[in-house]
Amino acid sequence: AQRVTQPEKLLSVFKGAPVELKCNYSYSGSPELFWYVQYSRQRLQLLLRHISRESIKGFTADLNKGETSFHLKKPFAQEEDSAMYYCALSGTDSWGKLQFGAGTQVVVTP
Amino acid sequence: GAVVSQHPSRVICKSGTSVKIECRSLDFQATTMFWYRQFPKQSLMLMATSNEGSKATYEQGVEKDKFLINHASLTLSTLTVTSAHPEDSSFYICSAGPGTPTYEQYFGPGTRLTVT
Numbered sequence: 001a002q003r004v005t006q007p008e009k010l011l012s013v014f015k016g017a018p019v020e021l022k023c024n025y026s027y028s029g030s031p032e033l034f035w036y037v038q039y040s041r042q043r044l045q046l047l048l049r050h051i052s053r054e055s056i057k058g059f060t061a062d063l064n065k066g067e068t069s070f071h072l073k074k075p076f077a078q079e080e081d082s083a084m085y086y087c088a089l090s091g092t093d094s095w096g097k098l099q100f101g102a103g104t105q106v107v108v109t110p
Numbered sequence: 111g112a113v114v115s116q117h118p119s120r121v122i123c124k125s126g127t128s129v130k131i132e133c134r135s136l137d138f139q140a141t142t143m144f145w146y147r148q149f150p151k152q153s154l155m156l157m158a159t160s161n162e163g164s165k166a167t168y169e170q171g172v173e174k175d176k177f178l179i180n181h182a183s184l185t186l187s188t189l190t191v192t193s194a195h196p197e198d199s200s201f202y203i204c205s206a207g208p209g210t211p212t213y214e215q216y217f218g219p220g221t222r223l224t225v226t
Contacts (some may be wrong), residue, residue, distance in 0.1 A: 044217040079198045
């Protein structure tokens with residue numbers, strides 16, 4: 001069975017400090033991993049997908065198959081990064097349907 | 111970027127009535143759309159996969175007779191909550207993406223359903 005685990009419900013960091021959101025997954029095949037972000041009163045939007053290996057808004061995420069992790073990192077948090085972050089997994093045979101983690105609320109204080 | 115819209119944004123209905131929620135892809139065609147449900151302070155849970163021109167595929171535990179899905183065109187999927195009860199009150203979100211499989215998905219703004 002596939003599962004996505006985000007152990008932290010809430011992360012509170014100071015502006016300029018590094019932030020790391022943890023995501024672990026279980027899946028028997030080779031999954032696609034994503035990070036989605038939801039800013040206050042806005043719809044869910046894609047932040048990163050592991051296959052593209054991009055850095056978006058200063059965030060990066062590396063897929064570690066050995067540790068089955070896809071942690072999201074940013075070296076210097078900004079106040080505008082305050083949002084809800086969801087890690088999501090799509091299986092190779094699931095035609096795009098996503099399984100979401102529980103989400104991590106990030107609060108960046110000045 | 112691609113845009114997905116939902117209508118209505120919020121709806122209040124009486125117990126026992128049915129309510130229809132529309133999901134539209136505005137600038138792309140989507141052979142597959144997805145419907146999610148989100149309870150307060152919880153994550154999104156996939157309810158069903160809506161397939162254009164064929165029957166929807168429901169996740170385990172989701173009643174297909176209660177949550178009717180129709181994907182009549184490449185830009186429109188509808189979710190009808192039949193004989194609604196207060197426990198159906200929730201935030202319903204759809205997503206869609208160009209291409210098949212739809213690995214890059216765009217989400218609608220959601221519909222807040224309240225059943226009184």
